[in-house]
Every structure is written in structure tokens, then in C-alpha cells.
Amino acid sequence: MAEALEVHRFDSDTQVRRQAEGTWAADIRPGWTSLGGTVNGGYLMAVALGAATAELDGAEPVTATAHFIRPGVVGPAQIDVETVKRGRLKSTVTARLDQDGGERLRLLATFAESGAITGPVGFSVAPPAIPAPDECLPPPPMIRAAADIAERFDYRITPQTRWIRGTLGDTARLDAWIRFADGREPDAAALPLLVDAFPPAVLEVVEAAGTPTLELTVHVRQRPAPGWIQARLTTRVLAGGLLEEDVELWDSGGALVAMSRQLALFQPLG
């Protein structure tokens, strides 16, 4: 009897096909649209990083930065990967993701060759104490209607969160839980998407705003264990029409698995 082969949506929707030395094809699929109606940046980045990872064969990303040039669209994409240096311990690559002849994203990433991120922990940050997932709330229907990426995940947001109750606070911080809706377990490849999969923390302090990402940097600090991922999002500075958002992710064992920071435009609405 054939075993049922379960293919999760993240894996099918980030698949890359080798076209030539350093050149990969991918399909940007529907269903990954953020608030604002554009293809989620973390999803685009995961596709580009997937091509870079395939090119290096066996190395694991530890730090990846994407600069978003133009919004992505649903349809075919080409990723050209340049290996800057392949080393014994670490390797650096850069990649560009093009669609319809226009560049959408430029990636720069450094990989560790030999399971560096599985080494011992000297010290770390414990996850903040927040209510368990079943004591938290899903995002309101307004979000699910506006951003179909919300359907890809099971989110739980702490009941303390102000924007889901329609009020504003004075701290742009969000504590939450996340896991894939289809049961796929988290791994290093999914972390760039997971850090960019939440509504922006700045919605705690402003009524409504677009926050298109200029740049997103993700550090993969440990391989996540299966189960819920706990997240804390924080924005501390809104100035000159720009804001940063820091995201930290912990796995179900309480290990800090990713640290990210993005710089985004702040576009007040209404």
C-alpha cells in the first residue's frame, strides 16, 4: 500500500526548479497576500532564500537580508544566485528575484556549513510569559478578509492586545503565537516568512497605516522544535516616515530561534 504523501502548502509554494548554473525558476502563488494587497515580503524572501539554499546544497542560512525593490505578483519568477564565496565554515551568496523582467527583491545571505546553529547555548533570552495559545484570540475577521496570508496560519494574539479590541495604547508591541494552518512544522526555511506574517506592531498605537518593508534581516539562531512558535513584535522608533520592527521567535521548547529587524515606510491611512 502506498503511503500518503503529505505536501504542505509552504513547501509546494516555495519550490524552486534549477534552470542552469545559478538560475532557478519558481512560481509565486496566490494566497500569500498581506494587508495592503501585495504579496507578502517574507514569502518572497523565503522563495529567494530557498533558491540560495538549494544552490549551496547542505549549508544552513544564519543571516539573510532582503531589500524589496518592487512588490511581487502572482506568477512565474526567476531567481539568479551568485555565490560570493563558498568557504569551509561559512558561505555568502546574493540573489535577485525577477518577475516580468523587473527585479522584485535583492537578497544577501551568509550560511554556516556544518550545523553551527545546533551548537551549545551560552546564554539566551527566555520567551516572555504570555497566556497559552488557547487563552489567546484569533485575529478579527477584518484581518482575515483583508489579508489572505492570514488563512495560511493559526494565529493566537494575547487578549491584552489593544487593536483587536479597537482601542489604542502607547506601546507598539504585540505578543502572539503562530503555527502553519495545515500542520507543517516550523524550520529554518520558514523563519523569514514567520517573522513577517503578523499584522504590524505599530497598529497598537496608530489607527491604520500601511507599512511596506524596505529591508528585512533575519538571524536564524537555532533550529525550531515542532509545535507552536511564540512571537514578540516591537516597534520603538517612528521617525522621518520610517519605522523599524523587531521580531523574536521562540520554539515550543522556549529556545529563541529567530531575531529579525525590518525597516518599513510608514504610510498613515485615512
Add this chain to the structure above:
Amino acid sequence: MAEALEVHRFDSDTQVRRQAEGTWAADIRPGWTSLGGTVNGGYLMAVALGAATAELDGAEPVTATAHFIRPGVVGPAQIDVETVKRGRLKSTVTARLDQDGGERLRLLATFAESGAITGPVGFSVAPPAIPAPDECLPPPPMIRAAADIAERFDYRITPQTRWIRGTLGDTARLDAWIRFADGREPDAAALPLLVDAFPPAVLEVVEAAGTPTLELTVHVRQRPAPGWIQARLTTRVLAGGLLEEDVELWDSGGALVAMSRQLALFQPLG
């Protein structure tokens, strides 16, 4: 009578000369060596970012990431700048810095076109309350002897700092002041150097370690006012042989002017 023309060392040592479309020459000068004996990464990054800034003519960097491929050396360098996209509001460039035919650094940066970073402040982070510069201490002679970059700056480190007293604490955090020793005032071009000019915060908790940088990302959040720069350095996670270091800089008016994060190797000594 001719006016005395004061050229500061940072400016003369980061000068770039246009060779051709997108190609710049520079000289990596002596006097910028970090602990560990290699050319300071922030200095190399400032040179590469200077070439990128010259190429874009009139734009200001808001986010720049450097991946360090090989240590830099004193001597000539070539910087090749590729303009990924020149836009009306923002522009993205990538650059590689080569010496002796080998790549030393790859840069990816996004620039704002129209003084975006001078816009109004919505909210920000106040500098932590620390003793004034004249109540703080210069780094011990051991540091000045080991790293000639220490001579380029006037540093003041809070008396609470443990490693300058030869003891260890349990928090990898350093509060300090910095300014150029020759009176040059801080500006956006100098911020990548300033965030990388301190002894690592991890020395608060470990006896001695090398911390070569894999990747450094700097967000320029406001143009700094003249005077002392206040700095806070923090390392929160040391795991898998890697550590991050966050640096925040405030200008003399208390404005947060830069946020940086780097990922570095952790190499215990002795």
C-alpha cells in the same frame, strides 16, 4: 588670507575616487585596526558605503547591510557599485569591495532620496540615563595598545562597566560615549563606523573572546547633531558559536540616530 582647511582623518581615510561608471578606488589606511589585529569592519563598510553614496549623488542611506567575506588589509581597494534601482523616493544599490583580487565585503543598501530622515518624530526611545562623559572612564591602556582604532576616538565608558575593572557580570551590556578624537562631528556617513568602534559587549560576561563580524546592518534614523554620541551595546543570545550585538546611538540632543545589529562568530580565547 587663505582659510585653514581642516581635513579630518575619517574623511581623508574614506575618500573614494571615480575610475569609471560604477567603479571607485579607495585606500584602506593604517590606524583602524580592531581588537584581533584586523582592519575594523565598520571602517571598511564606511568606505564601501561612501562609494555607493557618491554613485547615487544626493541620496542618503537609511539601511545598509555588509557581509564580511575576508578581513581587509591596509592598501588599495576597488569598489564596484551596482545600482539595483534608482527611484523617485528610494534607491537600492549593492557594492563589492575587493583588495588584491579577493572580495572583502559585500554591501546591500537602500537610500532615501529627499531628506526622509529629517522628517518629524512620531515616537522614539530616549537615551538611558548614564553618568556624563566626564564622570565616565576611558578604555584601559590594554585596549589602546591592542587596537589602534581606539586612538581615533575619544571614548568614555560608564564606571559600572565590569570588564574595565577586571570583573565579570551576568549581562552583556555596555553604556558609553564616543566622539572622534580629532574633533570631526558625527554624520550619517560615520554611523556604520561608530556602531562598530567599541569593544564587544560580550566582554562583560566572558573573560576574552574574538568576535569577528559575519554581518552588520545599520539603520540611519536621524542625522546626528554635533557633539558627543551616546551608545548602548547589548548582546542577548550566545548560541551555536554565534552572537548578535545590538547598538543604539543617540546624538547630543537625545535623538536616536542609529540602530545596528551584527551577527558575529564567538571565538573564546585561552
